[in-house]
Amino acid sequence: MLTFTVRRLVLAVPTLLFISLVIFLLLELAPGDPMAQVPLTVPPEVKEKMREALGLGQPVHIRFLKWLVQFFWIEPQILIDNIFGTGLAEGKLRVLSWQTRSPVMDIVVQRMPQTLWVVGMSYIIGVLIALPIGIYSAYKQYSIFDQVGTFVSMVGFSVPTFFTGVLLIVIFSVNLGWFPSIYDTTHKVTDWSSFVFQLRQMAMPVFVLALYNAAQISRFMRASMLDNLNQDYVRTARAKGLGEKAVVLVHVLRNSMIPVVTVIALGAPQVFGGAIITEQVFKVNGLGQLLIGAIEANDLPMVQTLTFIFALLIVLFNIIADVLYGILDPRIRYD
Numbered sequence: 001m002l003t004f005t006v007r008r009l010v011l012a013v014p015t016l017l018f019i020s021l022v023i024f025l026l027l028e029l030a031p032g033d034p035m036a037q038v039p040l041t042v043p044p045e046v047k048e049k050m051r052e053a054l055g056l057g058q059p060v061h062i063r064f065l066k067w068l069v070q071f072f073w074i075e076p077q078i079l080i081d082n083i084f085g086t087g088l089a090e091g092k093l094r095v096l097s098w099q100t101r102s103p104v105m106d107i108v109v110q111r112m113p114q115t116l117w118v119v120g121m122s123y124i125i126g127v128l129i130a131l132p133i134g135i136y137s138a139y140k141q142y143s144i145f146d147q148v149g150t151f152v153s154m155v156g157f158s159v160p161t162f163f164t165g166v167l168l169i170v171i172f173s174v175n176l177g178w179f180p181s182i183y184d185t186t187h188k189v190t191d192w193s194s195f196v197f198q199l200r201q202m203a204m205p206v207f208v209l210a211l212y213n214a215a216q217i218s219r220f221m222r223a224s225m226l227d228n229l230n231q232d233y234v235r236t237a238r239a240k241g242l243g244e245k246a247v248v249l250v251h252v253l254r255n256s257m258i259p260v261v262t263v264i265a266l267g268a269p270q271v272f273g274g275a276i277i278t279e280q281v282f283k284v285n286g287l288g289q290l291l292i293g294a295i296e297a298n299d300l301p302m303v304q305t306l307t308f309i310f311a312l313l314i315v316l317f318n319i320i321a322d323v324l325y326g327i328l329d330p331r332i333r334y335d
Contacts, residue, residue, distance in 0.1 A: 008319045017068075019311045024064050027300050070095045071305065075105050099299040107290065108305065114185050115286035117198075118279070122206040126213030127264055133214070134221025134260075138229060139248060149218065156215030161208050165281035168204045179203050185285035205282045213267065220263045224256040231255075258325060265321035269313030 074092045081087060094103040133153075137146040173181035180201045189195045228234065229252055237247045276288030283289075287306060294302035 005319070005323055008322060012315050012319065015315060016308075016312060019315075020068065020071075020308050021064065023304055023307050023311070024067065025060075027304055028060060067095060067301075067304070071308070078103075078105065095301050095305060097294075097299055097302045099294065099297045099302065104302050104305045107302070108287065108309070111286050111290050114183075114284055115279070115288070118183070118202060118205045118282075118284050118286065119209060121202065122209035123213055123268060125206065126210040127217060129210065130214040130217035131221055131260075134218040135225055135248070135253065137218070138222045138225030141226065146222075149222075153215040153218050156211040157219070160277075161212055162277045162281055164208045164211065165204070165278055168208065169281070172204060181282070183282045183284040205278050205284060208278055208281075216267070217260065217263055220260050221256070224259050225252060228252045228256045261324045262321050265317040265324070266314065268317050269310060 070093065074094055077092070078094065081090075095105065096102065097104050097107060100107065133149050137143075137149045140146055168179075169181045172178045178200075181204075183201050183205065187194065187198060187201070189198050229248075234247060234252060237251055238244075242251075276291060278284070279286045279288035280292060287309075291303065291306045293299075294306065
């Protein structure tokens with residue numbers, strides 16, 4: 001298992017380099033000019049100097065290599081400096097946002113807690129709800145619980161998150177006034193009342209994302225459980241006198257989790273991208289709203305960094321899913 005994990009991590013390096021090259025070239029070919037928002041009264045020679053200051057006067061391959069060095073070499077040094085108080089990256093040029101003229105990773109770090117509060121919590125809640133519902137629906141196939149669960153799952157998966165978010169705002173914020181419609185990103189939890197307010201403002205965006213995630217994962221869990229409940233090894237285990245609880249929760253569940261692990265692991269980074277719409281609806285000042293603002297402002301360094309972070313999460317969780325296969329299924333041998 002260790003050999004496989006190291007091999008996958010090594011192979012991930014050229015994969016990420018190729019992904020970063022594709023993202024960089026696509027953004028280079030995209031229409032738009034960062035100087036388009038500069039007032040028309042600015043002389044052309046001043047605009048040209050501004051373009052050179054942003055690094056736009058250099059060849060494409062030089063700018064790409066500089067971005068690689070800044071992202072993979074300088075930014076980790078910045079992290080080490082912040083943790084241990086060293087000065088490895090002192091005076092070195094970082095990836096700067098064209099819109100704010102600030103380091104891109106500093107802005108990402110500032111927005112990350114808001115995304116983790118909403119998106120991370122919603123995904124954890126969605127998984128914790130989906131797994132028991134899928135397991136019990138498969139064990140009690142065609143029961144009332146299974147039919148209700150199937151209906152709710154289909155609705156949750158079919159209805160887009162922007163519609164669900166707006167519907168909840170109209171019902172619980174406008175009509176009932178139970179929850180705030182706009183997420184206050186400046187709020188800090190210092191006592192019990194502030195903690196309760198944090199829960200209230202998280203309730204609707206977390207519910208919207210948790211419903212969508214739980215609907216998808218529960219259907220995969222149910223289908224995988226049904227496929228394994230009819231296998232010969234289940235009848236053999238029952239014939240040997242094993243209890244029904246041990247048969248379902250030990251033998252069947254362990255084999256059924258293999259395809260579900262793929263859905264859960266690969267769905268985690270996709271939630272960060274899919275939360276863009278939900279963050280826009282509830283005005284959560286997270287990574288999704290940051291990406292939308294960067295696209296509108298034609299801030300290519302910010303867009304490139306965020307999209308590459310999403311790609312990095314996909315590759316990382318893909319490796320995690322492959323490693324979990326060997327843990328769940330002893331028949332799989334990687335070493």
